[in-house]
Amino acid sequence: MFKNRKSFFQRLGIFLAILGPGIITGSVDNDAGGITTYSVAAAIYGYNLIWTLIPSFIVLIVIQEMNARMGIVTGKGLADLIRENAGVKVTFFIFIGLLIADLGNTTTEFAGVAGSMEVFGVSKYISVPVVGFLIWFLVVKGTYKIAERIFLLFSVSLLMYVVSAIMGKPHWGEIGTSIIHPQLEINTKSISMIIGIIGTTIAPWMQFYMQSSVIEKGLKMKQYKYTLIDIVVGCVATVVVAFFIMVACASTLHENGVQINEAKDAALALKPLAGDFASQIFAFGLFIASIFSATILPLATAFYVCEAFGFEAGIDKKWDEAKEFYVLYTGILIIGAAIILIPNAPLVSISLWTQVINGMLLPVVLVCMILLVNNKKIMGQYVNKPINNIIGWGAIVVLIGLSAALLVLQLFQ
Amino acid sequence: MTSITTFYLSRVIGQKAYDSRNKCIGIVKDLLVDRDSSAHSSGHPVVNGIKIKHDKLIAFYSFQNFHIEKINGKTKVICDQLTELSPENISNNMYLVEAVLDNQIVDLNGRKLVRVNDVRLVTITNDTFAVAVDIGIEGLLRRIGIAKPMKFAFSIFGSAIPSKFILWEDVETIDYSNLNIKLSKSYAKLQTLHPSDLADIIEDLGRKASAELFSALDEEQAADVLEELEVETQVHIIESLSIEKAADVLDLMPADEVADILDALGDEKVELLLNEMEKDTSQEVRELLDYPNHEVGSIMSTEVMSFNRHKTVEDVLAELRAKKPEAESLYNLFVINKKDVLIATFSLRDLVISAPEMTIDKIMKPSPVRLYDDQEVDEIAEFISKYNMLAIPVVDRNEVLQGMVVIDDVIDDLMNKRRMNK
Numbered sequence: 001m002f003k004n005r006k007s008f009f010q011r012l013g014i015f016l017a018i019l020g021p022g023i024i025t026g027s028v029d030n031d032a033g034g035i036t037t038y039s040v041a042a043a044i045y046g047y048n049l050i051w052t053l054i055p056s057f058i059v060l061i062v063i064q065e066m067n068a069r070m071g072i073v074t075g076k077g078l079a080d081l082i083r084e085n086a087g088v089k090v091t092f093f094i095f096i097g098l099l100i101a102d103l104g105n106t107t108t109e110f111a112g113v114a115g116s117m118e119v120f121g122v123s124k125y126i127s128v129p130v131v132g133f134l135i136w137f138l139v140v141k142g143t144y145k146i147a148e149r150i151f152l153l154f155s156v157s158l159l160m161y162v163v164s165a166i167m168g169k170p171h172w173g174e175i176g177t178s179i180i181h182p183q184l185e186i187n188t189k190s191i192s193m194i195i196g197i198i199g200t201t202i203a204p205w206m207q208f209y210m211q212s213s214v215i216e217k218g219l220k221m222k223q224y225k226y227t228l229i230d231i232v233v234g235c236v237a238t239v240v241v242a243f244f245i246m247v248a249c250a251s252t253l254h255e256n257g258v259q260i261n262e263a264k265d266a267a268l269a270l271k272p273l274a275g276d277f278a279s280q281i282f283a284f285g286l287f288i289a290s291i292f293s294a295t296i297l298p299l300a301t302a303f304y305v306c307e308a309f310g311f312e313a314g315i316d317k318k319w320d321e322a323k324e325f326y327v328l329y330t331g332i333l334i335i336g337a338a339i340i341l342i343p344n345a346p347l348v349s350i351s352l353w354t355q356v357i358n359g360m361l362l363p364v365v366l367v368c369m370i371l372l373v374n375n376k377k378i379m380g381q382y383v384n385k386p387i388n389n390i391i392g393w394g395a396i397v398v399l400i401g402l403s404a405a406l407l408v409l410q411l412f413q
Numbered sequence: 414m415t416s417i418t419t420f421y422l423s424r425v426i427g428q429k430a431y432d433s434r435n436k437c438i439g440i441v442k443d444l445l446v447d448r449d450s451s452a453h454s455s456g457h458p459v460v461n462g463i464k465i466k467h468d469k470l471i472a473f474y475s476f477q478n479f480h481i482e483k484i485n486g487k488t489k490v491i492c493d494q495l496t497e498l499s500p501e502n503i504s505n506n507m508y509l510v511e512a513v514l515d516n517q518i519v520d521l522n523g524r525k526l527v528r529v530n531d532v533r534l535v536t537i538t539n540d541t542f543a544v545a546v547d548i549g550i551e552g553l554l555r556r557i558g559i560a561k562p563m564k565f566a567f568s569i570f571g572s573a574i575p576s577k578f579i580l581w582e583d584v585e586t587i588d589y590s591n592l593n594i595k596l597s598k599s600y601a602k603l604q605t606l607h608p609s610d611l612a613d614i615i616e617d618l619g620r621k622a623s624a625e626l627f628s629a630l631d632e633e634q635a636a637d638v639l640e641e642l643e644v645e646t647q648v649h650i651i652e653s654l655s656i657e658k659a660a661d662v663l664d665l666m667p668a669d670e671v672a673d674i675l676d677a678l679g680d681e682k683v684e685l686l687l688n689e690m691e692k693d694t695s696q697e698v699r700e701l702l703d704y705p706n707h708e709v710g711s712i713m714s715t716e717v718m719s720f721n722r723h724k725t726v727e728d729v730l731a732e733l734r735a736k737k738p739e740a741e742s743l744y745n746l747f748v749i750n751k752k753d754v755l756i757a758t759f760s761l762r763d764l765v766i767s768a769p770e771m772t773i774d775k776i777m778k779p780s781p782v783r784l785y786d787d788q789e790v791d792e793i794a795e796f797i798s799k800y801n802m803l804a805i806p807v808v809d810r811n812e813v814l815q816g817m818v819v820i821d822d823v824i825d826d827l828m829n830k831r832r833m834n835k
Contacts (some may be wrong), residue, residue: 075649083528084515088556218645277629310517310528311551 021213022064022227024152025206030241031293032112032263033105034200036246039266041193042249043259046180050246052194057203059395062388063202063366064132064210064231065374068072071214072221073382078211079180080367081378088201091232091308097361099332102205102301104354105334107295109348112290112335114340121395124340130339136243139315154288158241160281163310164270165244170251171364188409195359195402201238204361205297207369208304221382223320248274248282261348302329353402363399366392382409420481420488421547422509422532423556430465430479430490439467441490443500444476444534446543456582457542460534461506462498474496481536482639509543512586516617518546521602524610526617531555533578543682546584549577587622600629608634612641613649624653636665639674647674652682660689666693668738669714669822670699676711709793710786710822713807713816718774719747722756727769741819745804748777755806755814757781783808786815794806 041049067078074081083091113131114124138320184190219227249266252258252273262264265288299315302325306313311324319326339345370392374384384392429437445462457468460476475496482489492685500561505615505797507513509532517526533545545557551574554560560574567574585602603611603626606627611630615623615638630638639647639662651659651674663686675698677731683702689795697715704710718738720729733743740807746764757777767776783806784796797820 073620075618075623080517080619085517088530088553089558092553092557218643218649220649310530310548314526 020152020230021068021217021219022231023208024213024234025064025210026236026238027152027158028209028293028296029201029203029206029238029288030245031105031288031297032115032286033108033354034226034242035112035245035266035289036108036263036351037193037196037200037355039249039253039263040260042246043187043253043266044270045184045193046250046254047175047188047247048182048184049190049193049197050175050250051179051182052197052241053201053242053246055196055241055395055398057235058391059077059198060202060235060238061231062391062395063207063369064235065228066369066384066388066392067207067210068214068219068227068231068378069224069382070369070373071211072224072227073379075215077215077304077307078208078369078372079304081372083308085372085375085378086188086368090364094364094368095305095308097357097364098205098208099301099305100296101354101357101361103332103335104350104357105203105205105333105349106294106297106301107339107353108351109290109294110139110337110340111351112263112286113294114261116267116283116287118147119267119279125290128337128340131291131294131328132333135291136333139295139299139329140326143357154292158285161241161244161248163279164274164278165248165251165287167274168248168251168270170247175247175250186260186344188406191406191409195399195406196355198402199355199359199362199398201242202362203358204365205300205304207365208299209296210400212300212303241269248278255406274327294333294336298329298332301332302326314395359403363396363403366396366399370396416536416538418481418483418536419544420534420536421552421555422514422534422543423552424488425481425490426510428488428490430463430492432495433491433493437490438492438495439465439472442466442471443508443510445473445503446509448507450506457544458507458581460509460541460543462503464508473503473504476541477539483540507586508749513546516587517607517622518587518601519614520548520579521583521585521605522579524606526614527579527584530662543581545578545580547576547578549575551576587618587626600626603630604634608637609641611638612646616643619652620649624650628654628658632665634660635662639663640666640670644674644677644768648677651678651686656685656689660686664691664694667714667716668697668701669712669816671698672711675702676706683701706788707790707817708786709784709788709790709807710815712790713818714741714787714822715816716742717745717747717748717806717817718742718816719753719755719814722748722750722772722774723775724773725769726764726767726771726773726776729764729773730769739803741821742817745806745817745819747781747814747817748807749814750772753814754812755781755783758806784818785810790823793818797823 041239068082070076070078076084078094079091082094083227110128110132114128138182161264214227248270249260253260253266253269256273258269258273264283267283267286270282303313305311305328306322306325312322313325314322317325339350340347370384370389373379374389376383425441426443430439430441432438441463443464444460445464446458446460448458461475463476463479465472465474467598467610468820471559474492475498479490481494482491494812506824511760513529513532515529517525517528518526520527527546529546529548532543532546533547534541549565549597550726551560554563554574564574606614611634615626618626627635627638642650651663654662663674671694675686678686687699690698699715701711701715716739718733718736720732729746744761746759746761747755748759750756757774757779758781759773759777763776782796782800784793786807786809793805796802802820806814807816807818810813
């Protein structure tokens with residue numbers, strides 16, 4: 001009896017020690033862009049797009065598992081593997097796309113910072129420069145690891161969306177019915193919304209991030225089981241938070257016919273419908289999510305671009321040793337923050353184009369990944385099982401199909 | 414007549430190759446060079462073969478009858494006579510595209526890994542050599558196919574695209590294409606690197622390549638490098654080696670370092686390794702492994718030089734010459750009585766400046782600062798800063814000398830702690 005308990009605690013110990021890659025990736029996933037997409041989708045379509053979270057969840061798990069397996073077996077980053085096996089041209093296309101998309105993503109994160117702080121009455125001309133400088137300072141002064149842990153703790157507060165959702169008094173029966181029988185008209189708007197939700201849940205840059213953090217943790221095949229649990233927990237957290245954000249917005253905004261463009265609008269609109277507290281919780285969640293992603297995203301992007309093109313990279317390097325890396329990192333941060341400070345900046349089209357690029361990039365990255373993970377020379381005995389390939393290729397075909405459908409619908413309207 | 418033609422690998426790969434009657438014989442896929450670059454007197458690897466694809470068929474030909482011509486800035490591959498390479502000739506070579514291009518190689522001067530964007534080759538009369546690797550931005554643009562327009566654009570503003578080359582003699586390639594076949598490749602050039610630099614490079618390599626590179630090191634160097642690696646990499650390397658080879662490397666390392674590595678391995682593996690290691694080394698390691706991790710005994714070094722107080726300076730020097738201890742045990746010398754109880758210390762300086770016939774009890778400093786083997790590791794830092802010592806003797810509760818703690822052994826722990834608190 002006691003022996004059993006001890007071994008349970010031992011196992012828990014091992015799990016806690018390797019915990020991280022999946023859960024952090026999952027938390028970063030629900031960034032400002034994600035929260036915006038979920039709230040806008042729910043405000044327009046009510047409960048009728050919640051079902052998209054189920055296929056997203058399955059694909060997310062399958063993809064992250066492949067990333068983790070590749071990281072464990074090869075000890076190499078995804079950027080390295082793509083460069084070594086797909087050559088310069090493909091790498092160049094992917095990373096130019098990734099750079100532009102992440103610049104857009106970073107802008108969206110700062111929009112989240114600005115928007116959430118405005119709910120609390122702080123002007124964006126104060127909040128954005130302060131937060132931007134703090135993030136830059138935090139990373140360049142080498143306290144990034146600590147920051148990551150604090151943010152991880154804070155990201156538990158994303159579960160506050162559950163409270164926010166319940167305060168909106170949702171109709172649970174209706175939610176169930178719309179997951180099984182969604183009432184949805186097929187048109188440009190709804191398809192682009194579906195692509196948006198999938199694109200924000202499975203962002204291309206996350207694949208690179210996931211694989212690097214697995215390597216950094218020095219995980220081994222022996223710990224594979226725990227890594228898998230970590231991934232599943234992270235994916236569940238992502239989808240649960242997304243679910244409650246959609247419920248919160250659907251049961252209040254949609255039922256009252258309120259239309260929104262930004263996550264901030266959702267927070268403001270919640271005020272008269274669900275009370276001050278619900279509104280503030282929503283804004284606080286947005287703030288934490290934005291600042292967390294704004295820290296990780298520019299850093300990760302600069303790192304992968306340098307990795308792929310063979311420049312020195314890493315926050316442990318000095319400025320002179322890794323000039324390209326620091327210039328890129330600082331550049332992304334400054335441009336992202338500066339765009340927000342321009343009066344009347346076209347934020348809606350920036351976030352739209354970011355999602356389009358993300359959506360175009362995702363199938364390319366996924367195809368590279370599946371080819372890599374099936375390559376016996378790279379993966380040895382740990383190549384994909386048929387089930388991974390079916391889900392992976394299925395997801396690629398569906399994504400390309402959706403993008404093509406969107407294009408065709410747009411052409412004929 | 415000597416003709417010199419220089420060209421880039423990227424300019425010939427994917428190009429059509431022609432015979433002397435200007436008929437296409439296929440598409441160039443890869444160039445094969447000597448695996449061992451020191452084989453040729455120039456120190457540069459000679460291009461021996463060429464891989465050509467024609468109608469979905471892949472063939473390897475000798476490069477002897479091929480030559481590269483530049484016509485109006487275009488590079489053309491021409492062959493006078495096709496001679497197929499025999500399979501054993503192929504296997505003696507390294508593939509430039511598969512093993513070098515886009516892969517990481519070791520830059521010996523910069524002591525780090527760099528990624529190859531292109532390879533520069535030169536033909537001098539009949540031989541073609543790989544002379545340098547291109548790791549600069551110009552190489553990247555050339556591969557993407559926009560180097561020339563970009564160069565033109567830059568020249569308008571009177572500047573040039575930054576280009577960066579490393580000569581072949583200053584790099585060591587890691588042959589990724591043969592990692593599974595385990596053809597032996599000597600990494601002779603890596604001998605010149607400091608073990609710490611080599612350890613950093615190994616940590617940056619992928620799993621297979623790091624294991625391959627490590628197993629190519631000789632045992633002495635392997636032991637030095639293993640000591641410098643991070644724990645995760647140490648475990649990965651030990652697990653990738655055969656038990657015999659791993660034991661041989663561990664035999665050459667100080668017992669306390671070995672104990673640290675074994676601590677991170679699975680119990681079964683530890684037992685196998687200890688049984689395979691030499692008796693006296695494994696005995697010391699076992700004793701260290703018995704200490705819990707938080708106690709001083711677990712990190713102490715057991716290789717200490719201790720002497721009887723009645724010995725003369727000359728005796729001690731003779732003994733040191735015979736035993737040839739490592740530097741750290743040489744600088745810190747201890748005096749013990751018949752029951753091995755620690756009574757004093759003396760330094761190498763004291764020894765060297767004293768007359769040969771002087772006895773040790775005349776030069777020793779009695780009642781030394783010491784740690785107990787069951788004391789907490791955390792207390793070492795205080796001792797070191799308080800007494801300004803580079804090494805502190807460790808005794809058990811009966812005052813019997815067990816080993817010593819050297820500042821090197823605790824500095825990593827201390828630095829980690831500071832980083833955590835930052």
